[in-house]
Amino acid sequence: MEGYAYEYSHDSSMDSITFSDTEYPRNSYENKNPKERGISKDKLIKNTIVDHVLTQESEFDIDDNLLYSDDEYDEDYDDPYMNSSFIEPISTIKERKGLSKGSVPNLKYECLTTQNIFENMLAKVHHLQPIFNIPPEDILILLQHYDWNEERLLEVWTDRMDDLLIEIGINPSSGNISSSINGNGQMRSISDIIENKNSYCNNQTETNKDENEEYQIPNTRTRDISFKNNFFCTICCEEKSTETFSLECNHEYCISCYRHYIEDKLYTGNIINCMGCTLALKNDDIDKIMGHPSSTKLMLSSIKSFVSKHNRNYKWCPFADCNCIIHLKDTSSLPEYSRLHYSPFVKCINLHKFCFTCGFEIHAPADCIITNEWVKKARVESENLNWVLSHTKECPKCSVNIEKDGGCNHMVCSSCKYEFCWICEGDWAPHGNSFYQCTLYKNDDNNNNNNNSTNTNSITDVNKSLKKYTFYYKMFNEHEVSAKLDWKLGQNVGNKVKELQEKLGISWIEGQFLTDSIRMLNEGRTALKWSFAVAFYSDASHNLTKIFIDNQSLLSKAVEDLSELLQIKDPEIIMKRKTDFYNKTGYVENRTFALMECGRDLLCKGICKAN
């Protein structure tokens, strides 16, 4: 945890921001506890914005403490960027924490799996057992029936427990009993007690005793598998010597029909009843019939339907093959956040980040409405833009087909060695030393008229707007593709760190700056990507939009610089340029936050709105 300070040196590549020691004493990064460090970072970011970007205060008056959202979660989990045996030093996480990514401040949530939820339910059962005094698996069925809603179950339970037990099929109703008359007699006595309502408490202890006795009588005689010769099953209508199963109701069916029946029902999440009446099969029965523990499938599918029903508080992680469920305990503040154009970004234990409201990836600076609108538009227009989606471009000089397989936008044609910019396909020379402008949409009709002979001279408004969209979509797509490639790069960074360790004897912790850089690169790219959606829907003539676009350019440049840096393969050079890594990563972080806040400002002020 100790030992690496953020050294924000004065670097010529960092155009607009320099971090002077007087303003942000280095101490605060070095030896404070992580939380404090994070705060000072916040201040730093805030000040940066105020100084350099907006000089507006209104929306940035967030209490520093509020910027910590998901403390508990960040620390405990591994990072896919590194080998699982590694644990990320807390300090780096906290450092990033300052960057609240346009996310809802103080969002309290937990990440669960169906298994976790089921365990919680089992704990509930355990908790209810002394009250109900019936076998745990019966409580499980009751809970399942009441959608795992403890309160509702308790309410009904106190009102009419005997009816409930029959209704849900835990106890046989008097009608279809033939063998367990004993149990039935007891049930009646319970109902008598409740009807009379005198000295309820006294009687209840009796009742409990009764019930205990009832359930201590082994049920195996009435509900179990038995082997019958020449058994006629009324379901398949076959007569055979087979194993059969029946509950207390004596509805006996052959085991293969029962298996077939249960197999289908395991995935519906509903209580499974006897095929002939309403008596419920308990988990034990199911496992017995199926011959292997299948009831967990039923329980999990029941939990799944529970999650789907309670989709205000529970959301599935939208990433493929991820089984996490995010549970937001208190959704009451969500409308307020959306009013402020914050998005409730959450992170599952597999470190998939997504927006709790709309289920998309982190889409700041765009809010959910812009995101939705953009994605819808992309879907509608994608046919027009299929060509944009192709990942290859021709070298502007020799026309050889080039596929960008990672790295920055500074391309060198492997064939003719021409250096060009991947975005604008122009010569790279002016990009290197001057301000990076390629993210700017130029409304240059004249130019295009001259260049593009296929276009008619009269460009209609529709055409223009399509062109504008095409431009932004192209930008969006570029960054998406790049982000994917960076992700791949991220997968290998663990090895890179290892290489540093092995070849140069660098400690693992010291090598973590690489991991951080990659992560920041990714976050920067994502923000950049979505910023084009915001830019598309913003009033271009407004001054704030111009500021936003400037911010975009700054982040774009920052990301490109970092990306270029990460292309370095030689471990020695990497270590030599370690300070650069720190600086550029920190810079990307600041620019990302600035862009997000600026985007939020656009949304709050109504300059950016979906149609």
Next chain:
Amino acid sequence: MASLPKRIIKETERLVSDPVPGITATPHEDNLRYFQVTIEGPAGSPYENGIFDLELYLPDEYPMEAPKVRFLTKIYHPNIDRLGRICLDILKTNWSPALQIRTVLLSIQALLASPNPNDPLANDVAEDWIKNEQGAKNKAREWTELYAHKKN
């Protein structure tokens, strides 16, 4: 044709040998899973004296899956829509493999005797039924007269 499960054969045999009063079900000769069904309107209901045509199909998964039943005769009933689809719990969520073609058809006959406008499938009919029960019943009688076969 794939061999017919014993269960279907048995049920079909029993439908023929021991028919339910007021109900007929005849398997199609080309497809023994497809039944042509007639149900007599229950006495005392607006459907009295009418004979209604239905079709019934036993899906591959039968009896684990409910049979598919549909009215072919136009009928004015809150739980039966214009296409003849029937809103009946045992045909959907409450299906149990222990139920049979015969019990399903009996249930449909019972549904004719006691319409349930509070759980409607044909909303307009149900509304009519709730607002003006007598009028609705008269209309059902008219439709029976118009569209159903006559009972001799």
